[in-house]
Amino acid sequence: MMDATQMPRLLHGTPGTPHTLDQHEAVYHSTFRTSSLLDELSRSGLTGRGGAAFPTAKKALLIREQRGHRKYVVVNAMEGEPASHKDRTLLSTNPHLVLDGAEILASIVGAQRVAITVARDNPLVVNHVKRALHERERRSKRGPELELHTPPWRYVAGEESALVHWLDDNESLPQYRPRRPHVLRIGRDPVLLDNAETCANVGLIGRYGAQWFRGLGDEATPGTQLVSLTGAVAQPTVVEVVLGTPLRQILAAAGADPSPQALLLGGYGGAWLSGEYLDTPYDNASLKPLGAAVGAGVIVVLPRQGCGVVETHRVVRWMANESARQCGPCAFGLPALAEDLAHLAHATRDASPALGRLIDRAGVIEGRGACHHPDGVVRFVRSALNVFRDDLAHHVAGNACTGATSPTHYATVPTIERAEELIWE
């Protein structure tokens, strides 16, 4: 039995050498609660770790209530965020904890099949999961059938409707969902979809219960979070932190620049936070008033010598290229935002009108895509307008800082592929 205040909870072991099933059962004991699992989940207060922080039990209840004798659980380990590596780290450390959680969720909603989805661009992680599945197969088999699926890696491929669409029809394209809550379906079968880290937490709650889970974190935001730190850090790392830990402490744990200019929080659809707020507890209740969120656990550290305008441009240009190009406001609007940001980043003569256009266009695009991809970009851009407003004023005046022309960058941005070369299936 693991103590309720013991850390780490999820990242127990060494990344890259995953626990075997035997090792796993030696660390986390092997008996599960069999009754009132949904109740425990509900009382645990667990929220989704994939970005939206939606209550996990609420979503499970919605799928449990659906009719249909065939249901699916989908484990989302697509990890579309370029600055995130927490899901692959988790699966390379404790794959069985994620699988335990998926099985528990399956028993809660009455699903017979579980799909674990890992981007095929991560062959090492795919192998770890394969091996874990083989190990489980060799044990006497009860419970749902577990299958591995490997869609191509794209930013929006991890969006829930895109992922379910890929499982259904081999295309990572988001779907239009006019009414909420929306029940995702493969064919006609209802789907419960949760992030890999969320599932790992369910694996703990299914063993030790809600009260145990609440042994770390506070009332409103219990539990831990896997945080991916990149940028001005000693080296990119994933640390498991108790929700509510001050940002300053998290940076120290990762050997990050102790007095950064700003932090990019959540992911590339998240928000910048000024470096003056390092004493803020890392949880959604505390970050929300500052316009930020824990999101997918991404923290990019921007040091003082970096340029926030340039970083924002780099990220938005890449995000624009990752649009699935199904919706006009996203397909045309995001490149337009990127173009405005290019003028600002390079402090061109057009920078001043570009700033006005950027603000107007952000307002026009918001809420008009089939998925939240454009909304995330708009949120990110607006946070930059706020956090880097002095720098923007300098860029508009034609005086870009030295950071703007430096070849060193901090936010990880993959090379931009030509639109016709992007793989969606």
Added chain:
Amino acid sequence: MGVVRRRSGGFVLKVNPILCDGYGHCHELAPELVTMDEWGYPIIKAEVTPLSDLATLESARYAVRGCPRQALRVERVSDDAGPIRR
């Protein structure tokens, strides 16, 4: 009691942005509900229009019928709560 039905509640026009191809007719057919963005895609009034506004409801229906991609839909909204499920 309750034999006479009043047209209470309202409606909003909704577009499926995946189906919508832009440069369309909806702005012409329902200018009071639809403006166009700089790329030719419709920006639809988000506020609820009362069902008693028959002229606007009529334009909304024209737009729905006139959309070549069948991307538009009139969604009823009840007085008190969210959209009525049908």
